[in-house]
Amino acid sequence: MSNATSHAAEGPGCAPIAFLPPRPDVLARRDEIMAALTELVSAGGVVRAPLALKPFETDAFVAYRQPPLAVVLPQTTAEVSAVLAYCHSARVPVVARGAGTSLSGGAIPQADAVVLGLSRMNRILEIDLENRTARVEAGVTNLSISEKVAAQGFFYAPDPSSQLACTIGGNIAMNSGGAHCLKYGVTTNNLLGVTLVLIDGTVVTLGGKHLDAGGYDLLGLVCGAEGQLGVVTEAVVRLIARPEGARPVLFGFDSSEEAGACVADIIAAGIIPVAIEFMDRPAIAICEAFAKAGYPLDVAALLIVEVEGAEAEMAAMLAEIVTIARRHGVRTVRESQSATEAALIWKGRKSAFGATGRIADYICMDGTVPLSQLPYVLKRTGEICAGFGLEVANVFHAGDGNMHPLILFNANDPAEAAKAEAAGNEILKLCVEAGGCLTGEHGVGLEKRDLMRFQYSEAELAQQMAVRAAFDPLWLLNPSKVFPLEGRPA
């Protein structure tokens, strides 16, 4: 994007992405701001060493790097409040950060921004099994909640692939999903309350242990707002009783179309497995080479269908699913025979992005389409990539239509990188035209910010921005993200 007033951060082989121009007055006050922040947080709360600052320059959208003005790591809600109140009065932009696993650049800073990292707020504050809730600080990792209550037979349902590292605060910012949301929903469906610090330092509580918060559903609005409305410091999440057993089964097909039609028929038959994951041939090969999960290599498409429940329940449900799969000419059916094997099957799937990264550079798309459009969109995705002379691997959540085409390219070849980006944009346009959306779970961030007009009219964007301004009228919170830089309110 060419924009004389914007500031570009560059990564290897990628077109520059625009940020809001850094405020010179803020850059000039860096020492003063660092000194003020040091007064506001407990010891060690302001990161100074150049090497220690490095990780904060980017997130899992690693194509772009941008050193921040400063990094502050508060330890309490009160400290977060003090930092925000200061930044508000000093007119300093703030980018909140969890574990930095955003795939859309949501946590990438800008040159004049203070990164507010929640990593030191990592305590599980209360487990209340009778009310089935956990109250946690924002920096707690997703997986640690489930681990904490596993012995008592509970878990926290949303399970993004990065769940070992990603934090609940980041999950809330992105309304993260995962493989099992077909049955359990995404973050917003499992979130009961938050402590939210507004940009002026005001602390508000939304919801709690009760099932519906009073007043406007601001909790629903904050979830998925990508850190634009405030900083979440604590959350109350819903715990669910862990099913007696879970069993993933592999189904291999000779074509993606057959696999897609099988998914539609499973859903239409009134069966809702906990997960239906799809991989095409390139994805199978990549994941198998990495995880040795025993995926069949002689099929064009693979479904991982997971069912849950008591032994007899799983057996009954699987029998029905197998019958449907046979109608679609399934070639291979492989049930996991042990917990180890089940874990391996999931390891292959969950390491798909990492495994792909070992063989090539890639851009991961995240559009969602209505289920009936899956076969068409898959076919067109292949054609679009072929048209640019690029390979694509598809691995995604088929049960909910959330696609993840991985467009493979060589980042050292600027022309190829540009082609990959162009192909990605066409695929996202396709998703929107097919009745879907730009991003199902990774967020808009920097990555898809300039594509928002594919999906929204000017009036719709203006309305969203007006709601945003009700929380942060000065646009200090993560201001370079989500909304196109042009056409913003003055």
Place this chain on the structure above:
Amino acid sequence: MTLPSMSSPSMISPAMILHAPRSEAEVVEIVRGALAGATPLALQGGGTRAGFGHAVAAEAGLSTSALSGILRYTPGEMVMTALAGTPLEEVEAALAGQGQRLAFEPADHRPAMGTQGVPTIGGVFAANVSGPRRIAGGAARDSLLGIRFVNGRGEALSAGGRVMKNVTGLDLVKLMAGSYGTLGLMTEVTFRVLPQPERVETLVFSGLEDQAAAELMAAAMALPADVSGAAHLPESVRGRFLAGALPEGAATLLRLEGHAASVAIRAETLTRALGARAPLQRLGPEQSESLWRAVRDIHPYAEDGTQRPLWRVSVAPMAGPGLVAALRMEAGVDAFYDWQGGLVWLRMEAEPEAALLRGLIAKAGGGHATLLRANPAARAAIPAFEPQPAPLAALAARVKASLDPHGLFNPGRMG
């Protein structure tokens, strides 16, 4: 705060102009006209939940009654799109025809609120009406995937979509759900639906005190049994269900739904774990349906021939019984519980006792109380929705202004 008193639960008096646009374009025209004339509008669907919140100070009404019809329904995607004024009954019949249903089991509030009219799908979402299955299947807002609506600037906008996973931009869909027509008029709603279960069964445990019932329900929810309804009917209301056919004593209900084989297995799981706690009886599909419909529709306090105050209280599930016990020390009250104890329906014997109740809720760990029914004087004097702390109320007011800057829609309704 002064509020007009209400003689009837209906928001729209006969003298009012009532607009019933037939298209989104007509809605836009009406809203722009209202904007030009600075004349606030009372928004309504079927009017069956008109008594929620306060009477609206408006000179004209805007109804979705002529915006009716199912626009798109693909059972294989488990998604339906309908115009907001589509009767709920029509939606449910279309779903049933394909072996599907709404996940969130919306109540019919007519009997309890003393209203008439036809509940609409838009009204259900505007009031975020969620029944017993809320504890398992989520609230109405969780099923709502996308909307078209007209804001207070007279702009027709869309938010969300027709897919289950969508994090593109701010989630205005959630914001509009449960906003009682104070932010805009939803003209079209797209929502997720679920397959109907093959089998429904209810386990009835008899004779438990409220606290013991809450403990039993919590224990049930901790088991891998996918309980889709957990309610407790104290002895005082038990006779109002199934025409008095429930066994003697209070009844604690656990509902199971799903494939027949699976329901049988889960019923065994629950029986094994909890059967020693109280006498246990199992009800089949027909009785289950009637029973849960009565729970859903607040049947014990509906059509009871009184205007005795009716509260809907939302607290942490285990806090319900303690709250009711504390309230009983100081006021005459009858109560029953849904949502594992977290949704408490309270009928006061005399006065609403708002301050007392809300104070006790705060002490019990937080939550909120909504006054659904009371005599007009009490309704005018008491905030129907739980008053919010000042910073939160100020934030909510700014959010309202961002959608409806001129205060055109349902002024006064949410207090």
